[in-house]
Amino acid sequence: MSPMPLSDAGAFNALLMSRVDGCDGLRLARPALVPEVHLHLAEDAIVLQARLEAQTGRRLAAPFWANAWVGGQAVARYVLDHPHLVAGRRVLDVASGSGIVSIAAAMAGAATVTANDIDQYALAAVIANARANSVEIEVHARDLLDGDGGDAEVVLAGDVFYSPELAGPMLAFLERVAARGARVLVGDPGRDYVPRHRLEVVAGYPVSLAGAAEDALVKWVQVFRPILGIGPAAHWATAR
Numbered sequence: 001m002s003p004m005p006l007s008d009a010g011a012f013n014a015l016l017m018s019r020v021d022g023c024d025g026l027r028l029a030r031p032a033l034v035p036e037v038h039l040h041l042a043e044d045a046i047v048l049q050a051r052l053e054a055q056t057g058r059r060l061a062a063p064f065w066a067n068a069w070v071g072g073q074a075v076a077r078y079v080l081d082h083p084h085l086v087a088g089r090r091v092l093d094v095a096s097g098s099g100i101v102s103i104a105a106a107m108a109g110a111a112t113v114t115a116n117d118i119d120q121y122a123l124a125a126v127i128a129n130a131r132a133n134s135v136e137i138e139v140h141a142r143d144l145l146d147g148d149g150g151d152a153e154v155v156l157a158g159d160v161f162y163s164p165e166l167a168g169p170m171l172a173f174l175e176r177v178a179a180r181g182a183r184v185l186v187g188d189p190g191r192d193y194v195p196r197h198r199l200e201v202v203a204g205y206p207v208s209l210a211g212a213a214e215d216a217l218v219k220w221v222q223v224f225r226p227i228l229g230i231g232p233a234a235h236w237a238t239a240r
């Protein structure tokens with residue numbers, strides 16, 4: 001993993017130290033669907049982003065790592081309830097955000113867990129969250145979506161179909177992973193760019209307590225796996 005710029009690392013650590021300060025900080029919380037897991041989550045993600053940008057002096061990506069997205073909560077729940085799916089296996093959590101899915105996989109007995117995200121703050125959060133749950137997780141910063149998941153035996157993805165820019169490459173990646181025989185599970189509550197016709201449902205969960213503010217109206221979240229053998233999905237998101 002490439003090192004975080006010093007100003008970012010300083011800003012993140014300051015956040016962790018001041019997590020009980022107020023709405024621009026983090027608190028250690030348990031996501032509603034996965035109360036076994038503790039995560040450093042934002043009191044208010046928008047205020048948190050403003051604070052980080054003020055500290056680092058530059059624009060930053062939205063702190064998705066400071067929310068437990070319901071899609072990730074669903075995959076984490078499913079893995080914890082079906083530990084044999086990951087036990088003893090090499091697991092890759094792509095677009096890990098906070099690392100909620102990685103932590104669940106580690107708790108369920110995965111041999112190794114790699115959390116991958118292109119946001120350095122997310123990977124710093126994964127490290128802090130892994131420590132809070134006493135599990136070991138490797139972090140990986142490079143964009144992996146042009147590959148097939150390498151030697152991962154299980155690839156997990158929580159809430160990755162929220163934008164057209166990500167949905168197309170993500171679907172192609174997950175289908176390549178599944179085509180080479182690895183297990184793929186993806187959690188989604190019905191985001192705008194979820195390719196429903198290329199996924200089959202594995203499980204569903206009612207959502208009674210929201211995670212991110214954006215999820216306040218979400219009532220149902222599902223875990224899916226890619227349907228194999230239905231041809232290429234080129235230009236999925238942009239073709240809608």
Ligand SMILES: C[S@@+](CC[C@H](N)C(=O)[O-])C[C@H]1O[C@@H](n2cnc3c(N)ncnc32)[C@H](O)[C@@H]1O
Nearest residue numbers: 064068069071072095096097117118119158159
């Ligand atoms: C909505 S969040 C979901 C995070 C987590 N899986 C969860 O369910 O809480 C989406 C994440 O995807 C990450 N992301 C976006 N593009 C990516 C890419 N090409 N490779 C890896 N991660 C990416 C973002 O940085 C963000 O952390």
